[in-house]
Amino acid sequence: MTSTALDPGLEAPVVRRSLATVLAVVGIPMFMVTLDNLVVTNALPVIKTELGASLADLQWFINAYTLSFAALLLTASAIGDRIGRRRMFIFGIGLFTLASAACAIATEPWMLIGARAIQGVGAAAVMPLSLTLLAAAVPARQRSAAIGIWGGISGLGVAVGPVVGGAVVDGLNWQWIFWLNVPIGVLVLPFAAKVLQESFGGSRRLDLVGLVLSAASVLSIVWGVVHGADDDWTSGRILTALIGGVALLVAFLVWESRTATPMLPLRLFRSRSFSVINLTLFTFSAGVFGSVFLLAQFFQVVQGYTPLQSGIRTLPWTMAPMVVAPLAGLIVDRVGARVLIATGQVFLATALGWIALITSTEVGFSSFVVPFVLAGVGMGLTFAPASSVVMHSAAEADRGVASGTNNTIREVGVAMGVAVLASVFASAGSYESPTQYVHGLVPAVWVGAAIVAVGAVVAAVALPGRRR
Template identity: 70%
Template sequence: MTTTATPPVAAAPSSARTRSLAAVLLAVGVPMFMVTLDNLVVTTALPVIKTELGASLTDLSWFVNAYTLPFAALLLTAAAVGDRIGRRRLFVAGIALFTLASAACALATEPWMLTAARAVQGIGGAAVMPLSLTLLAAAVPEKMRNAAIGIWGGISGLGVAVGPVVGGAVAQGLHWTWIFWLNVPIGVVAIVLVRLVLNESHGGARKLDPIGLVLVSLGMLGLIWGVVHGQDDGWTSLSVLGTLIAGGALLAAFIGWERKAPAPMLPLRLFRSRAFTSVNIMAFLFSAGVFGSVFLLAQFFQVVQGYGPFGSGIRTLPWTAAPMVVAPIAGLLVGRVGSRVLIVLGQALLALGLLWVALETTVGVGFGSLVPAFVLAGIGMGLTFAPMSTVALNSVDPASQGVASGTVNTVREFGVAVGVAALASVFASQGSYANPQSYVDGVVPAVLVGAAVVAAAALSALLLPGHRRKAI
């Protein structure tokens, strides 16, 4: 791979300059917050939903997976379609679809209704997540872009942080349907903001690539479905093995098609950039290691120490809330020290935090013993989010920023699915949910593996190009 200089990002249109940064951040941040919140908000409410709807354990897994699967599978497709038909247009359509699906979730009276509505939510969310970053980059002046991306990363971190807390609080204090009803007024306000504040923009190619869209969407869906169900159904079962092979074959066909497509949705030339390739490798390893660990640690306070959903969510805040404070600071520092320094440092701190958690975790561990490790891990995540997004955007030409955002988000979501499945397998091989000690026996080696994967992410980040100061 060759090292390429970071290309300049197109200046924001003059009409966009007249709009305040706060208004732009609200327009792109409110819908993104809504989408990231719903990734985790339902998890702590699952026991209540199970009782209310008479759902089975299989239904519960589908309440989560029905959202995750289309969301992860369609991120790149949504970014490519937005480049062609208009990023703001598809962004608004995604918000509207997500809002309507949220109302359908709240009105569900049968498990299958909630599953179907969650799937539609995932489709809408896939249009929101990658385009929010692309629209932000186009709407602010270049001198403010790093700081804006940092704040954007903080908003995303806030959605992750308060998801379990909001879910637990609503499930215990109100009715579980309010988890979804809250999205309706937020979605309406978000649509108005977007239409008032953001300008329309397009990517380079204006023709659709229908073959590429179908191949990548079905390929990602097959891979993620297989990974998500591998632990429960068995990795050698016909359904899991078949979908993994089919997904891999479809993605191989996608790459072959993109090499010769007249208007490829993912120009493979982007991977000639060392920065773009390296940041995608790092994003996969980072997501796999950290979110696979979080999946297990989030259950620790309930399974091992007997806290309720709300109490467990509160105890994760020293970790999950730190990125919303640190990410904006990291955005301000990117221009001074460069993305590579911040990402390597962030991943090293995160790996150290996970290692610390694994070594401290016992059945009777006090919460105070875990707080420093949680804070360290949260700081590491906060130092990673904004610089990772900055590298993804700045490593490609302005017309390709939409597909760059879609690619790195797709890789991240796939990393989450792989990490959860892999670390759950490590957990199952050493422990179980039978009693608190069995859970600890499984979670400690799983988090140690997560720490090793994040350490690998830190090493991969060393491949990123170094900081280059602009000539004065």
Template identity: 75%
Template sequence: MTETLETSNAATKVVNAVKQRPLAAILAAVSIPMFMATLDNLVVTMALPVIRTELHASLSDLQWFVNAYTLSFASMLLTAAAVGDRLGRRRVFLFGITLFTLGSAACALATEPWMLIAARAAQGFGGAAIVPLSLTLLTAAVPEKMRSAAIGIWGGVTGLGVALGPVVGGAVVDGLSWQWIFWLNVPIGIIAVPFAARVLNESFGSTVKLDPAGVVLSAGGVLAVVWGVIHGAGDGWTSAKVLTGLIGGAALLIGFVLWENRSAAPMLPLRLFRSRGFSAVNIVQFTFSVGVFGAIFLLAQYFQVVQGYSPLASGIRTLPWTMAPMVVAPLAGLIVDRVGVRLLIGIGQVFLSAALLWMALIATVDLSYGSFVPPFVLAGVGMGLTFAPIATAIMASAAPADQGMASGTNNTIREVGVAMGVAILASVFASHGSYISPQHYVDGLIPAIKVGAVIVAVGAVVSLLLPSRKDVAESTTGATISAH
């Protein structure tokens, strides 16, 4: 038996040693599809006012244009990671790029709100296979001594997608039409598939059975809760259908946890949460996503709806916020091993919470743009200090065989957070304001952004539970002594 295992391990090492590629090529292969998926989120957000007018969409439709993507994305992340472990991570990664590209073309061809919502869902399913596997493939392909730096660069590319999203979206909508924000993905996808196929080596994880019951319970629960939150402000929180969505969704999620605890092959291995660091970093990821991306959904529309700027002019005005992560995230990746994830993530959450509160306190109909620049920069630095260290913390908290599931879990929690953030903050907005006039918009924006600031502040407190650099060093030393 021992000889068989040694032979199998040797064969695995030989396979992994085949076709060693330059680091730059590996980073490009995993990051270009990530860039495409990240760019698409804020490109869509910046185009929402134009899409609302041309497709005669309601506020609920606008939320679903965002949430159809994030919910389908979130519901399939863990399944995509499991399928990748079983069938081949590179194979599933390439399938995800292809599906995302086809979904983008369908979005561009949509002529009704429901068509765009359905196509966005298809994009989300494709993105679910791109994001977790891109990090897993990168981690497997890069030597350990270079891993934190590589993840930092990967995070910087994510930051670049965040930075360029509003500007690209504004430029495309102004110069062409909103449909072209989706057509742009098509040539990127066509190039990315053969390039990734050539550069990346195939790899596999543990070949566990799939968990269809877990997929149905988790996806159904999240969808029902988000649906209830989205419709709560308009239909009334005590209305029968809203209560049905909230209570039914909570019941499904409780059932999901109970099922995963009993399942022999769980979609979400609950044992991962026995690690305090893993649990804490995922809570921070959730609060960060809820507060920040819920706020971005509303703030991205402020310059168009309230101050009358064009989509391009509005996108340019967000650059102090969105460009900062592109610079800060790689730097955070380079120093995270020296200062520890707790310090960087904690400072990032404090900066973000303070920046959101700052924006809420100064927002008025006729506020000069210069007043927004300092809180925008502060928020951008906070995001940059969050992206790479969270990815590093997730990878460090899981065994190599569990890293695919760990990455999938973290990305699922992030995307559920984005959907919940858009739903919660838009609901707060709808309870206090509307699109009727610039003043009505600001009346709804201010309390919504304050709620976002409070939620991020909760994450700042939770970040104190993350392991310090000293804790990580002692844990690593102990594991080494135990191994010897």
């Protein structure tokens, strides 16, 4: 079923496809890039052995993806506004597919890190534009429901990532977790080209200075945190990286406040909703995904399970968002985003604290089921309502850059969380034995719980109530 509507970014009427068709064409690529956030986690112990990787390498296998993703999200959105959102979206799918093949043929840690960084570049064009294209393609009355389903697809990527990674590593080898993206990408490219209508945002010049300053600042800070535990926090190069990163971040904010065409329009943060939701999502991403980076390896390193067995044991956590996120999207306009998001953060902080409290070398899997479910429900209550807040807090012309800003902050949160919690882990434990792993894991997860708890307080106190 199709209908005709006038897109404000085009002069001619455009054909609106059915909601299911649009969700499929934007959801499948978005699912791929979401999947690759966690698909590697259960393969890390195997990759560590086969490639001779260090703890720092393991962090960069995750952070190379998230940092390049974060650094280019806003630029990708801006380019999409100028040259066409559909065109940029399709480019992102193609690049992500090629980079996935490069990951699969990597034989050294640095090769995999480099290919993961290129994957992140492709993902940067896919993730924000998938939401922007979806919001533009459906009527306003269906938008909250569509965003809720979009959040559920994202939740599905989170849900099956560890299981897919584990199943592939057990049944084939770790390289196939990347080969799987290739046929999907090849098939979805013509589908997207046929279904999606081209649209444009406000034509503005690219902020290359802002891109360089923002990317350099985040990379410098994360590099310093990743290597601080091994190289001594007071060493010259660590201090230089951290102080230099902060200085670059300040320079970026000053530049953005003065340039006529900023990649990050600071006016967006005049909206209390936008400011608070981004702070909450930063703490959420840092605390949760930093913890997941270590917890995903617990069942293999400490309890001796295979990657597939480990992935299956995370399902009580990872499946819940797939169910809860669409429901949260359907009711967010009735109960308000603040209630759902604050409740979700409380659930997550409680679950992480619970996990840290019970974790030992002897603990059985059944002890993890309830806190895993609680954490999954908390994630589901966060995804769709947060996306809805972002979309509603920005004007139509700013939705692309608002989506890009939101995803940037989330991905920076992931990278910072992995770096900080891995540093806590390295300061108290190691991979040398199950006991040493637990000694590092427990304090790291406590730190993750504390970070999420901060976000819960911020959301409960500062997010506006239900829109009337």
